[in-house]
Amino acid sequence: MVEINGYGIAVIAFLAASLVIGSLTYKLVQKSGRRLIVAGKSLPLFMVGTMLVAQSVDGNSTLGAIALIYQFGFWGGAVIPIGLGICLLLTGTFYGKKLNKMSMFTLPDYYFRRYGNASEGMSGVLMIISFVVLVAGNFAASGFILETAIGIPFLWGIIIAALVVLTYTIAGGLFASAYTDIFQIYLAIGSFWAAFIFFAGGFSGVPFDVILASAPPAYLDLSGLFDVANGALINWAGILALGLGDIVALDFMERVFAARDPKTVRRGAFMGAGLTFFTNGGLLAISSVISRNILQRIIRRRWLGKEAWSDNKLLWITRMAVVPVMISALVLGYMIPQPGVYLILAFDIVFAGALAPLTLGLFWRKANMPAAVTSLIVGSALRLLMFFVIPPELAGLDTMIPPPISFALFIVVALATQKRWPGKERHDVNDYVPPEEDIIAGEDLKHFKSASSGATNSAI
Numbered sequence: 382m383v384e385i386n387g388y389g390i391a392v393i394a395f396l397a398a399s400l401v402i403g404s405l406t407y408k409l410v411q412k413s414g415r416r417l418i419v420a421g422k423s424l425p426l427f428m429v430g431t432m433l434v435a436q437s438v439d440g441n442s443t444l445g446a447i448a449l450i451y452q453f454g455f456w457g458g459a460v461i462p463i464g465l466g467i468c469l470l471l472t473g474t475f476y477g478k479k480l481n482k483m484s485m486f487t488l489p490d491y492y493f494r495r496y497g498n499a500s501e502g503m504s505g506v507l508m509i510i511s512f513v514v515l516v517a518g519n520f521a522a523s524g525f526i527l528e529t530a531i532g533i534p535f536l537w538g539i540i541i542a543a544l545v546v547l548t549y550t551i552a553g554g555l556f557a558s559a560y561t562d563i564f565q566i567y568l569a570i571g572s573f574w575a576a577f578i579f580f581a582g583g584f585s586g587v588p589f590d591v592i593l594a595s596a597p598p599a600y601l602d603l604s605g606l607f608d609v610a611n612g613a614l615i616n617w618a619g620i621l622a623l624g625l626g627d628i629v630a631l632d633f634m635e636r637v638f639a640a641r642d643p644k645t646v647r648r649g650a651f652m653g654a655g656l657t658f659f660t661n662g663g664l665l666a667i668s669s670v671i672s673r674n675i676l677q678r679i680i681r682r683r684w685l686g687k688e689a690w691s692d693n694k695l696l697w698i699t700r701m702a703v704v705p706v707m708i709s710a711l712v713l714g715y716m717i718p719q720p721g722v723y724l725i726l727a728f729d730i731v732f733a734g735a736l737a738p739l740t741l742g743l744f745w746r747k748a749n750m751p752a753a754v755t756s757l758i759v760g761s762a763l764r765l766l767m768f769f770v771i772p773p774e775l776a777g778l779d780t781m782i783p784p785p786i787s788f789a790l791f792i793v794v795a796l797a798t799q800k801r802w803p804g805k806e807r808h809d810v811n812d813y814v815p816p817e818e819d820i821i822a823g824e825d826l827k828h829f830k831s832a833s834s835g836a837t838n839s840a841i
Contacts, residue, residue, distance in 0.1 A: 385531060392530040395568075396545050402564055403549025403557035410554055414695030415821060417554030418486050418669045420639040428559045429645055430652030432636045435562035437465035437653065438569055440522025441515065445721020454597075456605030456616045461724065464623025466654050468633075473650030476628060478643035479743055484814050485825075487666070488634040488739075489674040494810040494825050495742040496753040498683055503757045504735050505674045508631050509667050511730040513710050515632075516663040518723025520714035536715055543711045550664045551700045555639055558665065614777025619725045622780050626732030629739055631666030664710075668702035676702075678823040689822035733783040734760025737791045743811060745795075749804040752795035760787030806831045 385393070410416050424432075442461045450458035485491060488508065493501035520539045527538030549557040581589045593601070604611040627633055640646040672695060681687050690698060714723075737760065738753040760783050767779035795804060809832050815825045 389531040392526060395565075396541070398564060399561050400545050400549055403561045404552045406549070406553030406556040406560050409556040410552075410696070412693050412696060414672075414690075414692045414699055415486065415817070416556070417696050417699055418665070418673070419635060420555040420559060422484065422639060423641055424559060424636075424639045424645075425641060426645050426648050426652070428563070429636060429640045429649030431566055432559055432562050432639075433469060433633070433649055433653030434570075435558075435566040436630075436633050436636060437462070437469070438566060439519055440526070441518040441720045441724035443569070443573075444522040444525060445518065445724050447721075449721050450600075453612050453615075454600035454605050457612060458721075460616050460619035461623065461721070464620045465627060467620070467624030468627040469650045469654035471624070472628060472633075472637065473647045473654065476739075476743070477637050477640075477646035477650050479811060480634065481637050481640055481643045481646040482814065483811065484817075484820060485638050486673055486820065487638075487669050488629065488631055489670055490825060491742070492738060492753065493674070493678065494813075494829075495748070495807055496738065496750045498679060500738060500750060500753040500757060501674055502679050503754065504738070505670045505679075507731055507735055507757065507761060508629070509670055509675075509706075511727045512631050512663050512667045513706065513713065514723050514730070515727035516667070516706070516710035517714035517717075518720040518727070519663065520711055521718035521723070522720040524714065524718065525720070535718070539711055539715050543707050546664060547703060547707050550703055554665055554699075555635060559639075609774070612777075614775060614781075616777070618729075618777035618780035621784075622725050622729040622732050625736055625784070626728030626730075629731040629735045630728060631670060632663045635666050635669070664703050664706055665699075667706045668699050671702040671706070672699040673823065682823055689824065692821045695821065729764070729780050730761070732780070733764035734758070734787050736784060737788045741788070741791055741795075745804070746808045747795050747799060747804040748791070748808070749795050749798060749802040750807075751798045751802055752791045752804075755794045756787045756791040759790055760784065763787075 409420075413421065415421055442465065446458035446461045448458075449461070480491065483491070483494070485494075487505075489501045489505040492504040520543055523542030524535045524538035527533055527541060528535045531538075533541075549561065553560070579585055580587075580592060583589060599605075599611055605613060605616050607613055636649075637646050640649060676698060677690055677695065682689055734757045737756040738748070741748040742753070763783040763786060764779065767782060771779040810826070810829060813826075813829050816828065819825055819827045
């Protein structure tokens with residue numbers, strides 16, 4: 382039964398404000414796919430930092446952390462902000478500047494430039510699966526909020542939230558994310574602190590020490606980090622999956638690519654880590670990979686041999702791709718509503734196989750295509766296998782074992798195949814910035830020449 386009280390009015394007002402603010406950014410897109418996907422690579426520090434915080438403080442992480450703390454103790458939920466904060470620090474220190482200066486639209490663009498179409502396709506599919514899971518968790522969280530605050534059925538809560546996000550994602554793309562994040566994230570942070578003061582200050586009518594005393598001792602001590610029986614393996618797995626796996630995150634890297642320069646990325650990541658709610662960034666990130674990497678570069682240009690889409694056509698294809706992504710995430714979020722769990726699972730998927738090619742591609746000259754393909758396939762397959770063979774009492778090892786094996790195999794295969802596929806010929810793409818028209822057309826390497834060979838590498 383629908384009951385609109387003060388909480389319900391606040392939630393409805395929040396949704397309406399998000400819809401209006403996000404939709405008004407339509408004019409900023411200016412009929413450009415590049416501006417829809419990465420905001421024309423024009424965002425200043427304040428917006429980049431805010432968006433990186435918002436990517437970490439969403440429905441998955443907030444409601445998910447609460448649910449995990451209730452079920453498994455303090456560390457079960459604390460792994461989420463700790464892991465995401467670590468990711469922002471690592472991105473600001475090592476990854477952000479390098480990736481931003483390459484002027485890319487999506488993260489699979491890097492796998493294409495460094496390793497070729499096969500790696501681009503495999504990484505793209507992995508990231509699409511990962512982010513459908515992530516968006517499903519956010520939709521589920523939104524559905525729970527609307528069900529609780531307004532009294533509508535959970536399904537209708539998910540549908541309403543999805544339609545709001547769909548509308549302003551199609552309208553403004555990453556600009557919509559930037560402007561709604563400013564409104565949403567600082568309201569959320571202020572609300573979190575207000576809630577803490579409300580309970581810690583005794584304003585709830587129950588002394589704070591009574592609240593703490595009501596929790597079992599094992600919920601608040603350090604056993605959650607050191608005692609396997611109290612979930613230490615799962616907690617460390619969550620920290621690693623979020624701290625390292627989130628580096629290979631589509632919506633996260635979209636914000637990195639949208640910054641106006643590498644220095645802004647670094648400062649924005651540190652700002653986000655120091656401060657560390659909605660799902661449009663995830664929807665846009667997935668649809669961008671579908672339109673640009675899968676449909677345009679792999680299917681249209683490579684398989685069908687047709688001309689690339691114009692910037693305006695890419696804009697509309699990306700907008701249309703949002704719809705099936707939203708439907709898939711909505712169905713998953715309704716059938717299995719698990720915010721928090723989905724957050725960790727989403728980055729677990731890419732942590733297993735996609736992190737090694739990204740990291741070693743940036744920092745090791747001998748990284749090559751066979752090593753990347755091996756890492757992507759074996760790491761992901763091993764993670765899937767571990768899901769079935771690791772016993773419940775050792776849960777967490779299924780997350781922690783595949784990535785080191787993926788890194789080790791990458792190095793072994795790269796060294797064994799250097800004569801036929803010398804990694805140094807593609808290492809220089811890390812310092813290459815293609816002309817804008819080549820990037821839009823998906824011909825990122827059309828004019829690339831390796832310093833080691835002096836030859837054009839567009840056909841590699």
